[in-house]
Every structure is written in C-alpha cells, then in structure tokens.
Amino acid sequence: MTDMLTKRIIPCLDIKNGRTVKGVNFVDLRDAGDPVELAKQYALKGADELVFLDISATLEGRKTMHDMVLKVAEHVNIPFTVGGGISSIEDVDALLKCGADKISINSSAVKRPELVNELANKFGSQCVVVAIDAKNVDGNWIVHLAGGTIPTKLNLFDWAKEVEQRGAGEILFTSMDNDGTKDGFANDALAKLSEELNIPIIASGGAGTIQHFVDTFKKGKADAALAASVFHFGEIPISELKEALKENNIAVRL
Amino acid sequence: MKLVIINYGAGNIKSIQFAFKRLGVDAILSNNPEEIKAADKVIFPGVGEANSAMKMLRASGLDALIPTLKQPVLGICLGMQLMCKSSEEGNTKGLSIFNVAIKRFSNAVKVPQMGWNTISDLKSPLFKDIKEDAFMYLVHSFYAEACIEQIATTNYEFNYASALQKDNFYGVQFHPEKSSVVGEQILKNFLAL
Numbered sequence: 001m002t003d004m005l006t007k008r009i010i011p012c013l014d015i016k017n018g019r020t021v022k023g024v025n026f027v028d029l030r031d032a033g034d035p036v037e038l039a040k041q042y043a044l045k046g047a048d049e050l051v052f053l054d055i056s057a058t059l060e061g062r063k064t065m066h067d068m069v070l071k072v073a074e075h076v077n078i079p080f081t082v083g084g085g086i087s088s089i090e091d092v093d094a095l096l097k098c099g100a101d102k103i104s105i106n107s108s109a110v111k112r113p114e115l116v117n118e119l120a121n122k123f124g125s126q127c128v129v130v131a132i133d134a135k136n137v138d139g140n141w142i143v144h145l146a147g148g149t150i151p152t153k154l155n156l157f158d159w160a161k162e163v164e165q166r167g168a169g170e171i172l173f174t175s176m177d178n179d180g181t182k183d184g185f186a187n188d189a190l191a192k193l194s195e196e197l198n199i200p201i202i203a204s205g206g207a208g209t210i211q212h213f214v215d216t217f218k219k220g221k222a223d224a225a226l227a228a229s230v231f232h233f234g235e236i237p238i239s240e241l242k243e244a245l246k247e248n249n250i251a252v253r254l
Numbered sequence: 255m256k257l258v259i260i261n262y263g264a265g266n267i268k269s270i271q272f273a274f275k276r277l278g279v280d281a282i283l284s285n286n287p288e289e290i291k292a293a294d295k296v297i298f299p300g301v302g303e304a305n306s307a308m309k310m311l312r313a314s315g316l317d318a319l320i321p322t323l324k325q326p327v328l329g330i331c332l333g334m335q336l337m338c339k340s341s342e343e344g345n346t347k348g349l350s351i352f353n354v355a356i357k358r359f360s361n362a363v364k365v366p367q368m369g370w371n372t373i374s375d376l377k378s379p380l381f382k383d384i385k386e387d388a389f390m391y392l393v394h395s396f397y398a399e400a401c402i403e404q405i406a407t408t409n410y411e412f413n414y415a416s417a418l419q420k421d422n423f424y425g426v427q428f429h430p431e432k433s434s435v436v437g438e439q440i441l442k443n444f445l446a447l
Contacts, residue, residue, distance in 0.1 A: 005371045005410055006389070043434065048370055074272045079391055079432045099268040101393075101432065124302040126366050126393040169366055169393075198361050200368045223364065253370040253389040 004251040007217050008048035008224035009238055010202065011231040013038060015054050015084075018064030035068055039076045042231070046238045047078065048253060051104070051172075051226060054084030066098050073099020081129055083172075087111075092119055096127065104129035104172055107145045110152055110159075113166060120167025129202075130163040131172040132156060134189070141189055148176035156189065157196060164197050171197065172226065174204040182208025182230070187220035194221035202226050210236060210244045217250045255445065257281040258293035260320075260333075263310045267299050270330065273431035273441060287319050294325055295445060300332030304356070304396070305344025307332055321349050326447045327423050328380075334418065334425030335396060343396050352418045352425060354401040363411045366395040371408050373428065378405035378419050380426075382443045388436045390416070390428035398427065 014021045019033045039050055052072070054065045062085055069082055082095050083104030092103050109116050109130055119128045133148050134141045134156040141156035160171050173193060175186030185206045194201050200223035203216045207227035213236075216222045230236045242252045257274060259267050261283040274281045281297065284290060298320060300307050311317045320327065320337075329337045338348045341356035348356070359365045372387040390408075397414040400407065404415035408427070418425040424444065430437035 005367055005369050005392075008369050070268075073269055074275065077273065077276070077432065077434050077438060079393075079429075096266060097268065099266065099272060101266065101269065121303075125395070126301065126368070170368060198364055199366070200364050224369070 005223075006048070006251045006253045007222070007245065008202075009046070009213075009241060009252070010049045010051055010224055010226040011042050011047050011238075012051040012053060012204070012226050012228045013232075014228065015052050015065065015068060016056050017058075017061040018068045021055065036071045036075050039072050039080070042238070043076050043078045046242055046254070047231075049078060049224070050076070050080040052080060052082050054082070056085070066094060069095055069098040069100050083129070083131060087115070089118055089122055092123060092127075096123060100127075102127045102129050102170070104131045106131040106133065109163060110143065110145060110154065113162065116163050116166035116168055120169070125167045125169035125199075128168050129170045129172050130160075130168040131174065132160060132163075133174045133176050135176045136186075136189070144176055148179070157192060160193055160197055164199050168199060170200045170202065172202040172204055175206060178206030179204070181206055184208065184212040185216040185220055185222070185225070187216055190216060190220035190222050194223070200224065207236075210241055213241060213245060214248045214250065217245065218248070255279055256292065256294045257297065257445070258284050258290050258295075259297040259299060260290060260316065261285050262307075262314055262316055266301050269429075270297060270299055270431045273438065277438060277442060277445070279445060285314050285316065287315065290316075290319060291323070295447070296323060296325060296327045298327055298329040298333035298337070300330065300334075300336060302332060303344060304332060304335060304341040304346040304348075308336060308346050308348070311336065317349060321351050324422060326444065328444050329423070329425035330431070331394065331427060331429060334427055335398065337418070337423060337425050338398055341396060351423045352398070352401070352403050352420055354398050354403060354415065354418065356396045356398055358396050359411050366393055367410045368393050370433075371410060373406040373408055373416050375407045376405065378417070378424070379447060380405065380417070380419065380424055380440060380443050382446075383439060384436060384443075389433070390430070390437065391432045392416070392428045394427060398425075
C-alpha cells in the first residue's frame, strides 16, 4: 500500500464577472470562458483540486461568483477553493453554502488578522486558506498586497506562523518575484515555510516546466503546487506532469 | 428511493446533495425525525468542530434518533466521527455506534491531513468494484483508531480506520462526494445496499 498522502496539482482559474479571463487553449472545450466546462475538463484530466480567484472589480461582478460556485459544485466532483474579495464571515458563509469546499483570504487577513480566528472558529480550519503574496526585498521576504504592488511591514515567515496560530488550515504562498517568470518556484522560501509550519503549504508562482514541479516538491517541500498558464495553454498536460512526478518518486494520484 | 441527508447545521451538505444529483437521486435535506425514520437511506454529514456539532445534534434530539435507525446510514467525515464513542476534539462524547475513540494526529505530521490518500484492506459491500489502494480525498485533524469495526484503512502517521461498519451503520472519514469517479462509485454502492 501507498503510505503517503499524495502531492496535489492545482490549476488556478481567474474569474471576472463569472467568466474565466486568461486565454485558455483547450481544444475540446465548447466554451473556454465557461468556468464550469473548464473545471470539468481539469477534473477529468487528473487535477487534484481547483482554485477560483475572483478578480471582478465591481459588486455586480462579485455577485455572479455565487452562481458560478453553485454551478461548479453541482457539476464538478473534486474539491475547490474560492478566493478574491472575501472579507467577512457573511462572505464565507454564502460561498460555503453555495458548495465551495474552502475559501482563501489575503489582504482582508492582513487588515484584520482576527478574521482568521473568526473563520476558523465558525467554519473549521479545514476550509480556511490564507493566501500570502511576498517579495524578497534585500534578503527579507516582505508580504505585499494588491497583486504585489503594496508592501506591508510583515515578514513572510512571521505572518505565516501567525495565521497558523490563528487557525489557518493551509497557506497558499505566491512569490511575486517568481510569478509570471516561468523560471521555477521560490523553493528556498517554500522549504523554510514547510519546516517552520505544521500546516500544508501550496507553492505558487513560477511554474514553467515539469522539472519546476519536481523541484518544488523535492527542494521546496511543498504539499501542493498551483499554476495557471502552463495548464490553461496546454504547455504541461496534467497527466504527463503526474507521470513525470511519479518517475521522480513523488507520490501522486494517478 | 427516498434518500435523506440529515440537516443539523454542520457542514457542507450542498456538495453531498449535488453528488447524489449527479447520480440521478434527489436527496431530501431534513432534521425532521419522522422524515428521517421513513427514509430508505440516510446520510449523516458533518464538517467543523465535534463538540459544537454534537451540541447541535442534541438540541434537535437527533442524538437519540440516529442510533435507533434501521435503514442503511452513512456518516461522512465528522458524521463518522460523531458515530464513535468519543472524540478528543472538544472532549466530546459521541453516539457510541462504533466502539472506537477519535484521536488527534500528532505534530509529527502536518495537521490537518489534506488531500488524496489511499484506502486499503477494503471489506464491505460499500466498496464493491473499488480497487485496493484507491485514492480518496480527505481533510481531517482527528482519526479513528484501527479497530475491529474498520472496513478500510489509510496510512498517515500510522494506519488508522478510514471507514467503519456495524450492522446498518457505515462511516467514512474521506469525502466520497469530492473523490472523483471512485467516490461516486462508493455512493452508488451505498444506494444499492
């Protein structure tokens, strides 16, 4: 028998006004802008989980998110996390009632750290993911907000430990230095997070090749790896990625 | 087929309802004892903290009803844990359908266990056509110890009971409703019991 929890591969879909935004190149999709169609495809192709990130700028846009979550829950048989613009117990309650398995919070936790406690107490740590965006500034990993544009005074490792203490069930760490580079994940920082914390760490930012995933699981000690464009554009088919991980003695679900 | 999902305020029942809908069965959500008693099959869900979930069960009187049910009952995740004798979480007394205690994983492993792990040593009609070492999705910090009532085991820190059965009562620690086609097969098997 396999005696290991497997490493997870997580495609991330950006959603604006209920539609996927980043150009998606899936030949067998009727409508690549439809998050439900895309999610079903990913579930079939072996994705372990999905993340939907709402980047709608308007209230109306955000409202369409509830309908989308409901439809995804209805049609998709793997777990999914919803993030973007979540700042209250009411926001989370509504999304979980629509069928989201987990929610992720980012700037709202920085602005009011007690939110993490409140959500963990009310809904359980298992559904509270804290997303952290950070940049290496002169050797010090600094937490940033608003897609890496606004620096905070928080150190990545201190902040991650604090949210773990407050009841976060998982950390989604995006290195803003690596994001979009396709040059690999920030494995040194990831390994440090994984060693210092006792909750799962999702690696994000920098995926470009299959080897990058191997490295982030081996060197970065990540529990899961998240990526967007390499999956959406079919550059790395998930089945091929998982076979390669298996060949490298990394436990995956096949 | 009248399928009732016990709705006592704990957890993500929408996902379970949708999973059965994908199998063509419209489940009824209910906390009405008469409706639950009259069902062909009963799902006992649960996500969250054991002690507060148990309080909600007691408040609705369902703690007395559930152990007396005669039709197949499937506890999922926290539902399974509450069917056990006790839980270390919130020092909670359970329904004692299964004679096993629920304990917390140590900090030798990451807690919660979150993700896909295998189920092995399968022995129950619940796992008809399910292969040994099939992958299931799990999210939990507490586990049932290996015991005589186990019908599946999973290894995380050690071997523990990831599914239990006693008479008409079934409990699974994993989430069949979130475990892809293999999970759907388990739900189908439950409907066929």
